[in-house]
Amino acid sequence: MATDEKLKMFQFVVVGGGIAGVTCTEQLLSRFPSAGVALVTAAPQIKTVENFKQVSKTLEEFDVAECPSSVLEEKYPNLTVIQSAAIALHTHDHILQTSGGLEVRYEKLCICSGGRPKLLTKDNPFVLGIRDTDSAQEFQKRLSEAKRIVVVGNGGIALELVFEVRGCEVIWAVKDKAIGNAFFDAGAAQFLIPSLAADRPEGAATCKRARYTTEEARPGPSHTTYTAGDRRESAPGPAEPGSALGPDWHEGIALRGAEEGVSVSVEYQCEVDKICTREELETPVSEIESWPVYIQLTNGKTVGCDFIVSATGVVPNTEPFLRGNNFVLAHDGGLRVDDHMRTSQADVYAAGDVCTACWEHSPLWQQMRLWTQARQMGWHAGNCMAAHVLSEPIELDFCFELFAHITRFFNYKVVLLGKFNGQGLGLDQELLVRCTKGHEYIKVVLSGGRMVGAVLVGETDLEETFENLILNQMDLTPYKDELLNPNIDIEDYFD
Structure with a gap:
């Protein structure tokens, strides 16, 4: 057993300094301004969401800022950041061990350790x-x-x-x-x-996003930002201290x-x-x-x-510190979580790349382990942890109703909605396509006459209209011939 100096006790503990972990932590801090909250991260830098913009009901854009963990501690007096790798978890005793020799006791734990x-x-x-x-x-x-x-x-x-x-x-x-x-x-x-x-x-490409820089922690809130997009989050740990890369990671290189x-x-x-x-x-x-x-x-x-x-x-980073706890894993090796982000172990939640959403999904949503989903899962996990402590009812957030993602590839804006590749539809789908070389590519996926997905490449300005058509599940059979007609303003057509 650890000495008093090596034993720390908190109501909430979050493992991982990526977007999922930091978002979960901030949500807990906003709900419990005086509770003890700890963020355990091996890297000196953490990632936070900035300039969040709700583009539509489900589409969102934001910047990811990398900054020293001290910035978060200065903002929240009841937060303790433990810069150390998690090396062992004992769920029966509610204790997390770190490479720095600490034993961290928790009431509720959220694992956001990303992927390796x-x-x-x-x-x-x-x-x-x-x-x-x-x-x-x-x-x-x-x-x-x-x-x-x-x-x-x-x-x-x-x-x-x-x-x-x-x-x-x-x-x-x-x-x-x-x-x-x-x-x-x-x-x-x-x-x-x-x-x-x-x-x-x-230098010809327009780029609003800057790459991450890894530096020694220094005073002040200096950081770099880039817009959220596609990423795979690296596992924090002694051998891999670097920040995970996201879109436009090449900017400045x-x-x-x-x-x-x-x-x-x-x-x-x-x-x-x-x-x-x-x-x-x-x-x-x-x-x-x-x-x-x-x-x-x-x-x-x-x-x-x-x-x-x-x-x-x-792959989901469930090794090695989660070993020996009999967590139920999904087919892809991620921690199975229900619609309240709970794992198979009592008082242990998970969010982001490390987990697999194993609730009954909306027919129009799928997990893809992207920056946007890391933020959404972290936010929902924090809300669920708070609701369970306060004995409040909570439902699955609306963002899980429809898969929606904005990014850029080859300097084109790319919007993906719903079953954009006809995922799981088999032969029960019909595709409508409009393509203007060098300008735009638009694909609509219909099933039973209803729009269930879309791919928009270029500045089409159709994302909100198509999102509404997918969510409303309106029968579009009478309108199919006009749906992608460039001479018709679809937004006004369905207003």
Whole structure:
């Protein structure tokens, strides 16, 4: 048992300094201005929401600010930030142990430990995972001397990386039939593909978002911000102290290789079969130059390059500190949570990438582990914890009624609504598409004559109208021919 100096007691404890954890913490602090609240985070910096804007009923935009944890402590006198990694949890005793030797006793605990990166292989000097600021800067350094790289992955970081890299040949290996498979359909992918070959002068893209910077904690509220978008949150811990990356993580970093021009080629429907040196190749390759590393793909191609970027996503960070507590896990390894964000263990909640929403979902919502959902889950978890302590009734927040997300890819605004890729609909769907090359791509998903999803690429100004049509579930059968007619103002049409 810990000594008095090593034992801390709080009514509420939150693990994780990302958006989910900080949002949950702030919600608890607003509901309980005098209760003891602790935020346990391994990183010196935390992430907070700024400039929050409710665009429509379910669509939201906000900036993510990275700042020293002291900023939060100064704002909330009853908050204690414990800068230390969580190493063990004893749910039976309501005690959390940290790497600093503390035993933290709680009444209610919320786990917001994010996700940890899935690298293609560990301890290979030619394989680089981009997950935080430090690794992004290492990527910049190595890219400056590279003539060719291979990018493996089809998520948000991969999409932005291949668009931003200049002066280096990029071979992009994706396992799907189209790029950005998680975010949009093959039609939208084809709309965006020409952007990879287009002349992109440096600094030409409009960008309202700045990348994170990891620095030693310093006095004052200095921080950088960027608008919320797609991300995979890295696990906090002694070995991985860096801040998780989000959209426009490349802003402020010169992603230039050793050559001139822009060259991106995509290898579709393939995965990595083997990574090896030239000496380890089973069959000779007709390469004019000798490359430091070779990657063999499942489509039979072997490609030599200077290094490989692993951008293959994350898995929920439930190891190692949650071991031995018999948490019920979902199929994807996340902590199962109900509609009150409760795990299978008493008084333990979870939010963000570490958990899996296992309640009966709205037919129009799905979990995608994005910045917006991290904020929504953290906010709802804090509300649920407060309601349970105060014995108040609480219902699932309205944001879980409809999946809604705004981001940017290839310098286009992208809005995703509902079952935007026809998720789970099978053959029971009808697609309406309007595409103007270089300007906009609009896809509507209908099921039974009712709109259930939409993809909007470009400045379409249709998101609020389509959101209302999806939520209202109006029968659009009589209007299908006019729904995407560019000569009709749809907003007035359904006013």
